[in-house]
Amino acid sequence: MFKIGLTGNIGSGKTTVSKVFELLGVPVFYADDAAKKVMVTDRELIAGVKAAFGDSSYFEDGALNRKHIAAIVFNDKEQLARLNAMVHPATFRAFDEWVNAIKDVPYVLKEAALLFESDSYKMCDYSIMVQAPFQLRLKRVMERDSLSRAEVESRESKQFSEEKKAALADYIIINDDVQLLIPQVLELHQKFLSLGH
Ligand SMILES: CC(C)(COP(=O)(O)OP(=O)(O)OC[C@H]1O[C@@H](n2cnc3c(N)ncnc32)[C@H](O)[C@@H]1O)[C@@H](O)C(=O)NCCC(=O)NCCS
Ligand SMILES: Nc1ncnc2c1ncn2[C@@H]1O[C@H](COP(=O)(O)OP(=O)(O)OP(=O)(O)O)[C@@H](O)[C@H]1O
Known part of the structure; x- marks a missing residue:
């Protein structure tokens, strides 16, 4: 059974992407929860x-x-x-x-905001980073929670930069308002299933 780590900056859509994997039957561990x-x-x-x-x-x-x-x-x-x-x-x-x-599944997902910073990606076989532009992430987070721009920026400043995360990640999912999300998840799902054979 493979372990796949999934991360992304604040408001990038980690949980949204994880929910799509869950719909495909993949067990997801939400590290932040x-x-x-x-x-x-x-x-x-x-x-x-x-x-x-x-x-x-x-x-x-x-x-x-x-x-x-x-x-x-x-x-x-x-x-x-x-x-x-x-x-x-x-x-x-x-x-x-x-x-x-967990038994009898080809792979599981670990969703973690600090996958790279905490070194927990080293306990996973592969990693995925969800990416979205800062302005869009800010808009999403401000609509979802009551965090201000300064609070979002402050949290980001405590994490690895987007560039550093992208360099460490094996796969990237773009969750902006242009590219379709679900086909990208389906493609990775197929890839992970085929890795098991
Ligand atoms: C400080 C706490 C109580 C704040 O809770 P709050 O509901 O306001 O934020 P929430 O946990 O939903 O996190 C929102 C975002 O903040 C950022 N963030 C959270 N914890 C951390 C951290 N330790 N370092 C850097 N950024 C963080 C992440 O981008 C995360 O997605 C909470 O985040 C916490 O207990 N953090 C420590 C545990 C931890 O490291 N959790 C995250 C990864 S496992
Ligand atoms: N492709 C999308 N289209 C529209 N809304 C989206 C999309 N992706 C995410 N969102 C919305 O943006 C918000 C942030 O997404 P989500 O909670 O998945 O991000 P996250 O990376 O898990 O956030 P955090 O780092 O704060 O835990 C949510 O309200 C979500 O519904």
């Missing part, structure tokens, strides 16, 4: 996050106070590295457990 899940279920991690970023990192009902943490880590490189060092190992373990429970 898994990271958020371990942050509210892993006791050691919860204690670490509170110690590092304060008790207000969590609401009274145990939910993660994402705005509070984001305000700290996306404004301070060292704090972000500290958070990553706590969350990423727990997320890798969750992925391994998830993969081990």
